[in-house]
Amino acid sequence: MRDIKITILSDGTAQIEEPFCFCGEHNAARLCITLNSELKTDASYYLLSFDVYGLSRRIVSNIISGANSTPAYITGGVIYCPLPEALTSTGELTVQVEAHKRNDLEVTRITKSAVFTLGFEPSVMGIDGELEEECGILPELAAAVESMRDLKALFGGTTDLKAVIINSLGFTPQAPPSQYTYSTAQVSATLSDNAEYRMTGLQTLTVQYPEDAKFECWMRLNFAASGDITVTLPAGTGYIGTAPDFKNGETWELSFKDKILAAQKVGDGT
Structure with a gap:
């Protein structure tokens, strides 16, 4: 598995190191996000917020609270998150780190990084030729929607994607801020x-x-x-x-x- 190394700087922006992964890959690359001191301070748990290009739909990871979280987890101030095909299929992915401070059941503070963008290279593995040519420019929406079925690899076994996303967010998905x-x-x-x-x-x-x-x-x-x-x-x-x-x-x-x-x-x- 290739590591996409990302460092969140003191001002909240992201410094991204190559290599990126390829369109249509499934869990062949993972994000390795090193948090700055602000995000690490007194956080109860983390979420990764994704926006898949062309879908205008916010998707969040599992709750990331320690080394035993799955599939995304955190250890030593670094968040690790494998990238399923549902997130790599369209050639471009925006990401934001959210640090949540919780008091009992109430979230009292949310600290966010700046939004950063990952671009994926065309690949002949796992995608058709037409999508390969257009990957990162104007991907086929139908192919992207089809690949959304693989969200169950990120959120669990259910195939009810709408229920999965709403349950993860706690509210109905909306456009990125x-x-x-x-x-x-x-x-x-x-x-x-x-x-x-x-x-x-x-x-x-x-x-x-x-x-x-x-x-x-x-x-x-x-x-x-x-x-x-x-x-x-x-x-x-x-x-x-x-x-x-x-x-x-x-x-x-x-x-x-x-x-x-x-x-x-x-x-x-x-």
Whole structure:
């Protein structure tokens, strides 16, 4: 089995080493993801979130909580996950690492890496010639859907793929989150459902909620080393725990569900 070595850097981005694997391979390669200190700190378990090119469907791994997890597992700060044909068939795969902190049955914090993309080379093994020619460009959707049957190798013996995915996620699958990146001192943003926001060098942030009160999104805020820090949230915002006190040079992660905010300063480990 070939190892695809990936290192999550301190800023959450991924450094990927070759070799990649080939289209249509089944458990011939595995991800070896070395976690950064932030992802390793005080995590109860991990998930790998996949998006198979052309399917617009989020797929998650098994709960990864130790060396005995299967098929994906973690040991020594490295997550290992074999890649079944269901994930390699279309030539391109996006991946994101999620570290979950749990208190009893409640998830109190989710820390995520940046999304990274793997590209697979065409192969004459296990796929037809037409898919080989188009692999990584415009794969045959029918072939990809057919290969989704192999998800049972990743999630168990059931052939009810919809039930498997919903059971693993805990909710009905949706499109991958929209991503927004800002590197300016002043930001005004109306939050969107199923979105991620990353801001660096931030001094002033003004947040507005969407008209539809039902939304979920996530933020990572890196505040400027100097200057006044001002974060304005809409009236009626509720908090899990105490309201955050943002200061220069700090990095915070915020999770919004409807109008409820859970905030965690990076490095606190609580």
